[in-house]
Amino acid sequence: MTNPSKARGTAYETALVGWLQTHGHPYAERRTLAGAHDRGDIAGIPGVVLEAKNCKTIALAAWVDELAVEIGNAGVDIGAVVIRRRGTSDVGQALVHRRATVPSENSTPSATVPVPDTPVSSMSRSNVKARG
Numbered sequence: 001m002t003n004p005s006k007a008r009g010t011a012y013e014t015a016l017v018g019w020l021q022t023h024g025h026p027y028a029e030r031r032t033l034a035g036a037h038d039r040g041d042i043a044g045i046p047g048v049v050l051e052a053k054n055c056k057t058i059a060l061a062a063w064v065d066e067l068a069v070e071i072g073n074a075g076v077d078i079g080a081v082v083i084r085r086r087g088t089s090d091v092g093q094a095l096v097h098r099r100a101t102v103p104s105e106n107s108t109p110s111a112t113v114p115v116p117d118t119p120v121s122s123m124s125r126s127n128v129k130a131r132g
Contacts, residue, residue, distance in 0.1 A: 009052070012054035012084050016094070017042060020042070023092070037073050040067070048080070049080075054083075055084075060097060080098040082096050083095040
């Protein structure tokens, strides 16, 4: 039998990828599980790690700590937790909390992302661009 929490998470990740693909990020895709070497849930946006969450209880501090590890594992400077908004099935209404680290001298230019808590529907090609 499938773990219900895992099934909800997978369904949300899949819906989020579909939304991203139809809103300017055609290469967005789900990442496979990687255990201790996790690099986030969604790939395909250069320089960005996305961690998708579909939970009843918001644990933002823990999720941001998880995201910090994933940013390091992925070797990028920008990450965001994308949280399913309760009360709507519209993935574009998700809440987004980002974490941006200061690029090191050896890192490559990364992407810019919207300010924290911007609905995903605001993450269009016009305001999420790779620099460089």
